Amino acid sequence: MKIIRTKQALKDAIRRLRAEGKTIGLVPTMGALHDGHISLTGVARQHVTAIVTSIFVNPTQFGPQEDFSRYPRTENQDIDMLEKTGVDIAYLPSAEEMYPAGCVTQIHAGSISEALCGAFRPGHFNGVATVVAKFLLQAQPDIAVFGEKDYQQLHIIRQMVADLDIPAQIIGAPIMREEDGLAMSSRNRYLSISERKIAALLYRVLQETANTLRAGQKKQGEILELAKRQLLQSGFSKVDYMELRNAETLRPTEHAIPPVRLLAAAYLGITRLIDNIPITI
Numbered sequence: 001m002k003i004i005r006t007k008q009a010l011k012d013a014i015r016r017l018r019a020e021g022k023t024i025g026l027v028p029t030m031g032a033l034h035d036g037h038i039s040l041t042g043v044a045r046q047h048v049t050a051i052v053t054s055i056f057v058n059p060t061q062f063g064p065q066e067d068f069s070r071y072p073r074t075e076n077q078d079i080d081m082l083e084k085t086g087v088d089i090a091y092l093p094s095a096e097e098m099y100p101a102g103c104v105t106q107i108h109a110g111s112i113s114e115a116l117c118g119a120f121r122p123g124h125f126n127g128v129a130t131v132v133a134k135f136l137l138q139a140q141p142d143i144a145v146f147g148e149k150d151y152q153q154l155h156i157i158r159q160m161v162a163d164l165d166i167p168a169q170i171i172g173a174p175i176m177r178e179e180d181g182l183a184m185s186s187r188n189r190y191l192s193i194s195e196r197k198i199a200a201l202l203y204r205v206l207q208e209t210a211n212t213l214r215a216g217q218k219k220q221g222e223i224l225e226l227a228k229r230q231l232l233q234s235g236f237s238k239v240d241y242m243e244l245r246n247a248e249t250l251r252p253t254e255h256a257i258p259p260v261r262l263l264a265a266a267y268l269g270i271t272r273l274i275d276n277i278p279i280t281i
Ligand code: AMP
Pocket: 028, 029, 030, 031, 036, 037, 039, 040, 145, 146, 147, 148, 149, 150, 173, 174, 175, 176, 177, 183, 184, 185, 186
């Protein structure tokens, strides 16, 4: 596995892989890798013959009060994991390499980026869209894989790639969970032992709420309010949202008829967790 830290070296390495007839898949991450990230490389493998995994904690997608400075950084372990996984290139650019002095242009990700997580993290998805566009332009992959764990992010990136005619296919990958159902996340490391026990309730409440919505016997608003109350009573400190959305447009929907997705974000102490599930028939 090659470890690459500059755009120029990435470009050269990609050119060599292309000359060998390889097809390229990109898996962007912020590191502190876990099995959820690794599953994305497995999905990429089904489509391409060479994989680039980027690790970059992108400063422009964090708000001023958010966890950028304390976000877990475990570079050596991450490199070991990628090496064992059989990734071809680990791309770890510095902030200066990604955003040289004088760099000012940002992508505006549109109205869906202001809903759900975007309503609580203003500007977050503009930062995400911009850094992902840069990675797609730097690596010029055939495909790029993103997790459904960040369902809104996946939607926004698909839209951006279509709108900007970026010639990469975007592939969504299923959410990997711990045994008790908690969606794997780099931020789970922040949880204390007692918070970790409560954390799995987010998935359980999503499942119960999906069942109640599917049954269709109570008003959607009441069901969602009850779900939020349940989280708060179980020890979550704040619920940013629990919402039912059309799974394809991410617009609000009155009816729990597929394709729909139930999405939530809630805090345990100062740790913000997100999760989502589809509602099936
Ligand atoms: P992050 O490092 O958190 O920015 O995530 C990098 C990529 O991994 C994103 O496409 C995420 O959606 C994806 N990802 C994170 N956690 C999971 C998970 N538990 N299952 C599947 N994909 C995930």
